[in-house]
Structure formats: C-alpha cells, structure tokens
Amino acid sequence: MKQCNGWMLLFAFVVSAAAQQNDNRASDAWTVIRAGSLIDGRSDKPRRDQVVIIHGNKIESISDAATARIPSGANVIDLSKSTVLPGLIDSHTHIFLQGEDPAQGGYDVNILNAPLALRAARATVAAKRALEQGFTTLRDVETEGAGYGDVGIKQAIELGYIPGPRLLVSTRAISTTGGYPLEGYAPELDMPKGAQIVDGPVEARKAAREQLDHGADWIKVYMTHRSWVGKNGELVSQPTLTVEELRAIVDETHGWGKKVACHAYSGIGLRRALDGGCDSIEHGLDLDDAAIAQMLKQGTWYVPTISVYYTDWALAETPGGRRDRLRASAHEQSFKKALKAGVKIVFGTDMGGIPWTEPIAQEFSRMTEFGMQPMDAIQSATSRAAVMLDMEGKIGVLAPGAFADVVAVSGDPLRDIKALENVQFVMKDGRVFKSAQN
DSSP states (O other), rough: HHHHHHHHHHHHHHHHHHHHHHHHHHOOOOEEEEEEEEOOOEEEEEEOEEEEEETTEEEEEEETTTTTTOTTEEEEEEEEEEEEEEOOOEEEEEETOOOOOOOTHHHHHHHTOOOOOHHHHHHHHHHHHHTTTTTTEEEEESSSSSSTTTHHHHHHHHHTTTTTOOEEEEEEEEEEESSSOOSSSOTTOOOOSSSEESSSHHHHHHHHHHHHHHTTTTEEEEEEEEEEOOSSSOOEEEEEEEEHHEEEHHHHHHHHTTTEEEEEOOHHHHHHHHHHSSEEEEOOOOOOOOHHHHHHTTTTTEEEOOOGGGOOOOTTTHHHHHHHHHHHHHHHHHHHHHHHHEEOOOOEEEEBOOOOOSSSSHHHHHHHHTOOOOOHHHHHHHHHHHHHOBBBTTOOOOSSSSBEEEESSSSSSSTTTGGGGEEEEEEETTTEOTTOOO
16 A cells, blocks of 8 residues: 555656646747737737747737747747737626526526536636637626635636636625615525625625635625616615725725725715725716716726626616616716716626626627727727736736737727627637637
C-alpha cells in the first residue's frame, strides 16, 4: 500500500510539473493578430491594417502592418478581413437567472424547485455563452437566491475548470423587509428571499461585511422594489433602504476599496440612492433633471438596461401592461436626457432577465436607436466600463500592457452595430476560445 501511495505521489508530481511547464510555455508564447480594421476602445476612429503582438496573456505592441516586427516562431492569426475590437464588457448580468418564463412558474420556481447544483450548471452554460458572444468580462450583480454561487463560478473559471468571462461578482445583494421576492405566500410561512434582507444601519453594515468577506467584488443594493403607474400617469417606485442604511453600506464597502451598485427605478428610492453615495445607478428608468444634475456632480455611473424592458409585456389594458409600457417609454427618455447631459453611461443588459439564448449585443441597437453614436456605444462596453470597474488600461482596450482580450466581427460595427451580434473570433487572456478558422 505504501508503494502504491508512493507511485501515486510520483504521478501527481509529474502531472503537476507538466502542467507547470505548459503554463510556462503559454506565458512565453508569442501570438500575432493581423487586423484589417482595429477599434482600440479609446480612439474615436478605427485604424486600418494593424498588427497586434501578444506575449503570453498581455498585449506587447500594436503597429502598422508595414512596420511591424513579427517575433520568430509566433502563432499568426489572420483577421485581415475582419474588424478587431477589445473584449466586450457587460456590466449588469445575472448568470443564475434564465429568463424566468412566467408560464413555467417564473422567478419563484427558480428558487423553490431548482437545486443549487442545477442552478450552478445553468450558470456555467450562461458564462460560456457570454464568452462565445465576445463578452470577456461580466459584472454579475447578484445570484438571486443562490448565495455565494457566483464566487464559485468565478473560481472555476479562474482555475480553468470551465470556460467563461472574467467575473466581478456581487453575491447576495441587499434589500429590506417588504423589498424583495418571494412574496404573496401565507404570512405564517418563512419563505426564502432572492436577496439578503436587512433593517437598520447596523444590519446593513453587517450584511456588507459578510458579503465582502465572502468574496464580493461589488455590493449590490436594491433601492426600489415594485413599480406602478401613479395617479398622474407617472412611474412610481416603492423605496426600500433609507439613506442612513445605504450610507452604512457605502461607508463599509468604500473602506474595503470596493464600490456599490444601486438598483433604482425612480422617485424617492432613486433620490436616496444618490444622497447615500451610490457609485452606479442600475436601470434608472425615470431620471428627472435633478437626478441627472446630481449624477454629474457626484460622478455617478449610469448603467441603463434598455432591451429587457421590451420583453414580457402584460396586456395593454391591464395595470401591469400600462406599467410595462411606461417603464420602457420613461427609460427611453431618461437615456436620451442622460446622454445629452454627458452622464457617464456604461453598457449593461440585465441578461438573465433576458434568456441567455438571446444575443447580448442587442443592447447596442437600442442605445444607438436612442441617439448614441456607434463608437460611443462600443466604448461604453469597453474602455468606459473598464474605468468604472477600476480596471482601466487592463481590459476594454487594445493597448500595450492590457490583457489580451480580443474579439473580431466580419462586418463594420460603425456602419451596422448589429455586426456585434455575430462575433466570429474570441480571445481571452491570450487564449483563443472561438475562431472561424477552427
């Protein structure tokens, strides 16, 4: 038995040494990408006939094809007939949601019936689909009742067990009593909730500490819950946390060097989110002039998620139908006002609210339809998102020193933004995950 154990230890050592050797070779490898057109994520105009030289998982240099020096033995990837861009960033997703079809039980079934192992398996598929669509980084803003499952998926990706984007995770999220599903059950039942419930600044601070301690990169807070059409035809949203509760969360999170994302639709809850010092407003369906002025003054990021509010509308003559249509129309006007005012806008989709089988990049079409220029929309999902995520110069750009996150499309997204819905080449960290040449 001792001899057997000895052979097993020797085998493990050899495998480990071989893996280390492969890692070393990968880190020393040179890759060259020939780009027909290159959008670097920062510049206002693309550049033609560029050569991107990659050493390991970082970009070494970018130069004109005529003057580029190709390292000996480099792996050359020919994308000379394609538009090459930085890996895309979606700053608002939910990999633990799958669209939640009301006909199949909706949100409640997701928590009550699906084992965590099943939810993790579906999240793994969602992550893979995001990467295949060219989204090499996701900020995933809570697990909707799956606890710290996003931390586990992130670790599995980083350790190479599964393919997926670089994840920045928000774990459980935070709301208040009466501020999150599951709802509508007998009051005698203690039902699970999709977020961590707190009441009072002490509980709020403790929840932030717990989530940060367990691996949260961002803290997600729900500042509004239900919404409906008010007496004067306005969008009304139920507020949740008080300013004092939010300030406790923000103070604690900032002390850890992290940031707070606030789900906020409109009204009192949105004002509390801004007064409490949120770093980003998620959705922001109805931004009045005062909110936009305050966002500009405080440097608050705006992450609209337009497309998701055009799905699953209730019948027009019902209260839910009127609410659904008002959400969409108010969101359109808020986006246009924020864009005109110069608010810092970052690409987000709420994927998971939208089934992962649909194209993530459909959001680009909504943004340009509402007045954003195609290059501006691309930068909202590249360099601008990187700044919000405190990863400026590391992701969202094609530049020396950045991670080698590279995608390519056959068309010109500046002429037809829908080209981004058909990504043909994906590289993350210097490794090719998808290629038309494969």
